[in-house]
Structures are given as structure tokens and as C-alpha cells.
Amino acid sequence: MQAKLVKAGAQARKSAYAPYSKFNVGAAVLTDDGRIYTGCNVENASYPLTCCAERVAVYKAVSEGARNIIAVAVIVPGGGTPCGGCRQVLNEFNPDMLVLYGDEAGNLTSSSKLTTLLPDAFGPHNLK
Ligand code: THU
Numbered sequence: 465m466q467a468k469l470v471k472a473g474a475q476a477r478k479s480a481y482a483p484y485s486k487f488n489v490g491a492a493v494l495t496d497d498g499r500i501y502t503g504c505n506v507e508n509a510s511y512p513l514t515c516c517a518e519r520v521a522v523y524k525a526v527s528e529g530a531r532n533i534i535a536v537a538v539i540v541p542g543g544g545t546p547c548g549g550c551r552q553v554l555n556e557f558n559p560d561m562l563v564l565y566g567d568e569a570g571n572l573t574s575s576s577k578l579t580t581l582l583p584d585a586f587g588p589h590n591l592k
Pocket residue numbers: 482485487489504505506507514515516517518545546547550
């Protein structure tokens with residue numbers, strides 16, 4: 465399933481709309497019911513309106529009714545990691561999420577935990 469998730473992220477990356485940065489990113493999230501939702505970054509001529517690939521994938525999943533995301537695969541050129549804002553959005557839907565990294569060809573290159581990327585996160589528990 466991990467390999468499949470990374471491949472889905474690499475495939476989504478091909479749809480990236482990044483005419484300004486030319487930095488194409490792909491992502492895929494796996495929900496607890498086994499579904500995969502993909503995303504790519506979508507830039508805008510009004511630069512701050514850009515949405516990262518990870519967030520597109522999360523919002524697609526949530527808008528389809530998903531709530532628990534168990535893993536995310538990200539394909540960032542040069543092996544980058546999710547930005548801080550995306551870490552926070554991912555945290556909302558499972559702080560224990562597995563984070564997979566893949567290359568542009570869709571090969572799994574490494575993995576991490578969201579808790580490592582965003583320790584001591586502010587999240588839903590803070591509002592209870
Ligand atoms: N980007 C992502 O899609 N995900 C990240 O985690 C980091 C940055 C996108 C946003 C923008 O379109 C481009 O990469 C350059 O920042």
C-alpha cells in the first residue's frame with residue numbers, strides 16, 4: 465500500500481499547476497477505509513492564493529467524508545518535506561500519521577512520522 469500511495473502522489477504531481485514557481489509537487493493521502501485521495505499544488509496569479517499539494521489532497525478527502533488519514537505521500541522536487549502550514553493541516557486529521565517521501569518516478573525514498581515533523585502540535589485537543 466505504501467508503494468501504491470507514493471505512485472499515486474507522483475501521478476498527481478503531473479497535474480501540478482505551478483507556472484510561477486515551476487516547482488511541481490504531488491501528494492496522496494490514505495484514509496482509514498483504504499481510499500486514496502491525491503493532490504497537486506495549484507498556484508494563482510495572486511500568489512498568496514496558492515494551495516499546496518498536501519492541502520489539496522487533504523481537502524479532497526475531507527470533502528468526500530473522510531476524517532482519519534493514516535498516511536500521506538509527498539513528492540517534492542529535491543526531496544523536500546511538507547511546509548509548516550501543511551504539517552498543521554495534516555495534524556488535524558491524525559497526529560500519528562505516517563509521512564512517506566517519494567521521487568518523481570514514484571519510488572518510495574524515505575519515511576517519517578508527522579509527530580517528528582510537528583512535535584507538541586496545537587490541535588483539536590486544545591479546544592476541548
Ligand atoms: N508547495 C507544496 O505544494 N507543498 C509544500 O509542502 C511546499 C510548497 C508548493 C507551493 C508552491 O506552489 C510551490 O510549491 C513553491 O513554494
